Amino acid sequence: MQALDSKTPIQLPDHTQLPCEDGTFVKNFQEHPQSILLTESIWGKLQEIHPDRQFCIGQDSGIYWRITEPPQKGAEAPDWFYVPNVSPTLEGKIRRSYVLWQELVAPLIAIEFVSGNGAEERDKTPYQGKFWVYEKAIRIPFYGIYEEKKASLEMYHLIAGKYQLMFPNERGHYVIEGMGVELGIWQGIYKNMDLPWLRWWDFQGNLILTGEERADGEKRRADGEKQRADEEKLRADEEKLRADGEKLRAERLAAKLRELGVELE
Template sequence: MTSLSTFTLPDHTQLPDSDGKFVKNLQEHPQSILITDSIKPVLEQLHPDGQYCIGQDSGIYWRLTDPPEKGALSPDWFYVPNVPPTLEGKMRRSYVLWKEYVAPLIVIEFVSGDGSEERDKTPPSQGEVGKFWVYEQAIRVPYYAIYEVLKEQVEVYHLIDNTYQILQPNERGHYPIKPMGVELGIWQGWYQNAELPWLRWWDAQGNLLLTGEERAEVERHKRERIVEKLRTLSPEQLNALGIDAQMLD
């Protein structure tokens, strides 16, 4: 018999990293990439030491159960500040709260059904525990967002006095996530060859946070405009600027 003094709680390498379920729809994967790619420059500014973790459809173990996966939830997207992205040189298989003691700052769920699963407040005393209850009462995630592509909306909750309060959108229709200095909202446009009401980030001034590909496209257009302006100059004017006219051909 193992005594309590010698019992060691399992870590991420000893717990299941999948429950064998399929991703519920084909939009979830590109949606995760979109919000991860576009928020990366912000997180690099917030964490110049690189100490942050992003989970995409990854498990968060919040209690020890048998079987272990019963004590885990797999949010579609979450961000944890001030923790290393790797442990002992290995990528995390899951995020284990009893080993970290740091809750995610924000959790985002992508609704595939009617949204009841994401809003389920059932406590453990009444049977199968609900996601909403776990995020609010067990993990205590400061911000919880429920994104519904079919309804073209996102619902954001803020933990205040241990209770989720629904946030009201600002004048831009966005939801400020103040610790990150960004806003969350719906953007109608093309991404990954699909025009949908995508979930996206904006900065505190209301500027859309771009993906790496979008930033490269903006820079390309800037360069093209500069070249077009230079082509209106005479060879003498270009020479005065130290530019060879042949370089613009």
């Protein structure tokens, strides 16, 4: 390697030069739908927060925080993370990874989906453990550890440079300041799987729906309105039939009385 003199500028690698994958498999069939669910449901809320569209979301994407050899050792790849106030692209290119020495803005929240016993996600080994890196190096304000097998969510908030365990509110949710939402666990069917899912709620406790869920809800409401309209029409038709029957019986009675010489006023 050629020696560099003191006047030679140091050229740090950017997101186009660093590896964007490490060849590992996704741990289970819930991980990708879970990431998609988090992204789809929060998208509208983030567009409200960022009318300029300056934000990005990473799913299994690398966050490079130091230069190492091989490069992947200087990166962590949260299952899901959100970064406010950055461009969705970088210099007109889609990001291959998130490189802190290019961006300078840390993610606001990172979430890991536990596939083993959670030791990896709670590892505080300096310069190696995920917990240590998120707390001390990247300094992500909110860190979540989600264990689907236990249907449990462990949330940490970075206070004075140290992660403090958060406590849920009366709804069992965790308030995520800066996003205007609460994060918690919802049991239900998503993508044909009835599982406990990580979901977002607003501060009033209303579940934030995906576009598909909103469309399904609108269809159910429209179907319900149509059914109610059909039932009202059926009742009206039945009332008309009864009224017509009463009128016919009255006319027949009047005709019979006239045959008997009884005139009706």
